[in-house]
Amino acid sequence: MNHEFLCIADDCPNCADETVTSGAMRWTMPLLKLGEKRYYLGIFFKANWYRASQFCRYHGMHLASINSQEENDKLEKHIRDFGLGHEHFWTSGTDQGEEGTFFWMANGRPVTFENWNTGEPNNFRYENGEEEHCLELWNRDGKGLKWNDSPCSFETYFVCEIQ
Secondary structure (H helix, E strand, O other): OOOOOOOOOOOOOEEEEEEEEEEEEEEEEEEEEEEEEEEEEEEEEEEEEHHHHHHHOOOOOOOOOOOHHHHHHHHHHHHHHHOOOOOOEEEEEEEEOOOOOEOOOOOOOOOOOOOOOOOOOOOOOOOOOOOOEEEEEEEOOOOEEEEEEEOHHHEEEEEEOOO
């Protein structure tokens, strides 16, 4: 089944087409409204954490932060409904400021709600010396989109948010 991210009022009652102004340009982004936040799934290209963050910021958004089980579950359901529950998605979570202390780059706040996969975060060190400092959603073992720390250079999909 081909899944495109289109918000049509009849098919997606929680979706809201919004125009995001960025500088002198205007972009119409298909946004999913969940509570106080609106999300944009970056599924048309894969990017490393920095490029994903740049894309979100350019369009007046941030990489997403997840502050509750409810937010996590709704976002996961939306991703699964698009048939993308097996993919990886960047969030704004990182411990680049201090190893082992994750915070949300989107708002600068420490991570308080956690949904790590078993054994994560583990800051795995790769043969090239790169370590894991960026937080992704990933269905590693069929238990749903849990959190994993991953190398920030890894190219994957991403989730932007705007409040």
